[in-house]
Amino acid sequence: MQTILYARVSTADQTSAHQRTQAEAAGFKIDAVIADDGVSGVSTILAERPQGKRLFDMLRRGDVLVVRWVDRLGRSYADVTETIREFMRRGVIVRTVINNMTFDGATTDPVQMAVRDALIGFMAATAQAQGEATREAQKAGIAHARDRADAYRGRRPSFTREQFQTVRDRSELVGVSEIARETGLSRQTVYRILQSPADAEAALGRWEA
Template identity: 75%
Template structure:
């Protein structure tokens, strides 16, 4: 009997396993089991290097569905994400994302459909790595701005959390409409437009407040 397993990864305080499960269930997924890594970076570790990530490889069987909030939960490296998804597809596992409801499987044998699928996987993996690099740069900028400056000006406190910011950037990279992003995040249109105009500064602003 096939199962639907949610893999959740959280690395910062404003992300929670429960929130990722709630998002998945709100999107219509019926979750049989949750496998989660807490306090683990997707930048410095591959899925196979994480304790629960290794367990995931042991659990999943042909016909199972692996659900993730977005591909960045699997990893923040282009190579890691693409190799992981292809490894699961080769096992007969279907990989689905909560954001934008993407589905990746190894069922098709049509070369054109395979090319489109692989190109999309590559694009999403590249976006995940680019976001990770942007976040890291923004965090460095925020820390540098605040370091050694008690009471330093930090600007207006962001009206979004780290998980909301990740969702906005992920959905924007997939061409989602502003209306759908508003529905998914609960943020205002104005906030989403500001993030879209300068995502690096959006991450930097969050870092300036989180590192005080």
Template identity: 70%
Template sequence: MSTILYARVSTADQTLHHQKTQAEQAGFVIDAVVSDHGVSGASTALRERPEGKRLFDMLRKGDTLVVRWVDRLGRNYQDVTDTIREFMGRGVIIRTVINNMTFDGSTTDPVQMAVRDALIAFMAATAQAQHEATKASQRAGIEAAKEEGKTYLGRKPSYDRKSFNAVIDMLGTGTTSVSEIARVTGLTRQTVLRIKQDPAKAEALIASWGLA
């Protein structure tokens, strides 16, 4: 029986280190790490990702799959719920680092099953809602920049698209501190706070300066 950490990294490599370290600090002994880099959790199903495919092949009955939170599996409600149910059906236990949640398909008690399934649905729905809210904010920032005609760019931001996405990604969990995000991304604490307070404006600066 193995304990496998799955990490989806849409930004800098440091995020993978952060996820692994966070899992170990929570008491998990990781036997293997599987990670996908630069892959959208909303538009690409887990089994369609390069390493996600390998994860489906690796997991066996009695294994434990560890994720920082369910949004690492995806940000699409249907994909996440289907994935967790399939793994549970195989006899795999899914555990989250954040909130220390455990999803085990072995229970036969109807009340426990109902509570478990409700939690899975809630967490998957929350992951998708957070993604959609972030995208809406980003679109608003881009449109604001266009309307202003980019007449005043302001000071060039110290972050680019990758580091901005890293900040938004970690803020989305609701549990990672501003100081920890700053350490992981290499940005100042003040920069992270500015992004947190007004993500639309931060997105507008990226659009205005044409930062990749």
């Protein structure tokens, strides 16, 4: 009979050592640590992670699987609930460091079973909700960064690199109206390019980067 800590490390500020320290501080005596580094709980279910597969192979009846919380097993409601129930079917006891929850398939009392299953569902749903909130926050952060970058670059030029070059090349040969007809640009745009070609080229450069 062994006690195994499973740690999923998805970001740089998480470590398996930190999760083991938390578990031991909570009173768990850990025999081994199995960790998946740089793995998302949203996109990769436990059974498809390199060390997750190993976990399924090595756990036996009577063993204890310790996780910091159920979100280490996954961020999908269906994945988390099925994973915990599969381990219970195998006789593995699943315990969490946070809130000291225990999920034991040996329970036969109907009331205890109902409470256990309700807790599994609630905690799995919470893990998924947190995962979705994190994903939305990341999307919002990316959009904000993109908006800031766009603001720094200024207004997008109304002309292309090819049009800019045509204006420069033709300015010694024909007038503004002819250049406007050839390029499809407005006369005002042609004037702006000719009056300040360095600024026009810099604007193109910021948006081409």
